[in-house]
Amino acid sequence: MSQALFSLRGVVKRFEQREALNLERLDLEAGVITVVEGPNGAGKTTLLSLLALISPPDRGRLFFDGHELPRSGSQLTAWRRQITLVAQQAYLFETSVDKNVAYGLRLRGMDRATREERVAQALEQVGLAGFGPRRARRLSGGEMQRVALARALVLRPRALLLDEPFANLDPASAQVFERVLGELPGQGCAVVLVSHALEQAHRLAQRVVYLREGRLVPEDGHRPGA
């Protein structure tokens, strides 16, 4: 088994009085595609927000690459920059495709030439070469999700989190997602995805984690590499 990139210990997340997540122990490895399954309201999206470091736990400890993460503060941004999330209906900024994809690179202070090169590579990777100057918000739903994927890939994250990546995708876009995600474990990236598209998710999954009412269900298991 690969080394754990994320380690959660006694993590609890509440929304008002309701306990959305309660994980005694969960490890997620680098270079593995983990699919998180469970019924609606099981805490899957809450888990992704927690792993993306945009919603701190109310209790418990979260480790990334062996380091315990703070709940807030300036250091959190440095850790967050190693992880990225593609939301179910990703928000694209009201600008061009290439500026959307370059956004995270600009935040990291990357020079323009390298930015342009990496943006072009990422767009090609998701089958959108030449889409750079187009208005991002005027693309089809599938193309917009592919821009969101390119915007995540361009950052070369150590962990890529995806919330329902196959929902509402046209077959061509779904194929692109499946191909690109399949390549990531080989590059050492931890992929964690929540999906109801079980057939596609299971084709990719090297590990499946089941959640019910915010808790892990014992049938969590590893599958042969996809």
Add this chain to the structure above:
Amino acid sequence: MDFFLGGLTRGLGLLVNLDPEVYGIAWLSLRVSLSAVILAALAAVPLGLVIGQKEFVGKRFLVVLFNTLLALPTVVVGLVVYGLLSYHGPLGGLGLLYTPGAMVVAQAVLAFPLITALVIAAVITLDNRVGPTALTLGATPLQAAWAVLKEARFAVLAALAAGFGRVITEVGAAIMVGGNIRHYTRTFTTAIALETSKGEFAQGMALGFFLLVVALAVNLASHQLQARWK
């Protein structure tokens, strides 16, 4: 009808003949109102952003308060600022009363609730995924707030234009704290009030026409800026 046509003709005359007094009034009006909007925006935009984005106890009250302050009468603002800046007032030592600086302060107070209320509305109605998206792409909380502001830029610019419209057309506060001193604190609106009180209706109309031309120029510039940002 002659009254309006006469005013319009004289207004065009003032515009074309480069009347130094009228251009002085135009320049002061523009300077005071733009400074007031900038000053108000420095506080109103971040405040509107925070109120619009964050959830906290008392948020609804603040939103209602700022909406109520939209109806703030200009003479009341003038009176309060006069009280603050007058010789015996707490800020009397600044010596601002009857200066363009006093007019900037009064107009900034007037513009502040309007810009704040409109920025709050712009941020509240903006897609709530903007901030979290920026964070997941590596933004600091400040950079994420900037991303929200950028996405709401058209509405924020409209809020600034509305603030400018409110202050360049007000007369109550400007006359109370500026004093309508010729060549020093006389703006379009205070000059119009003066001309009307003297029975010089056509001259008042002419100045009103000129004021509209200036407001149109500022709004055209704002529109150009919006077009460039698209």
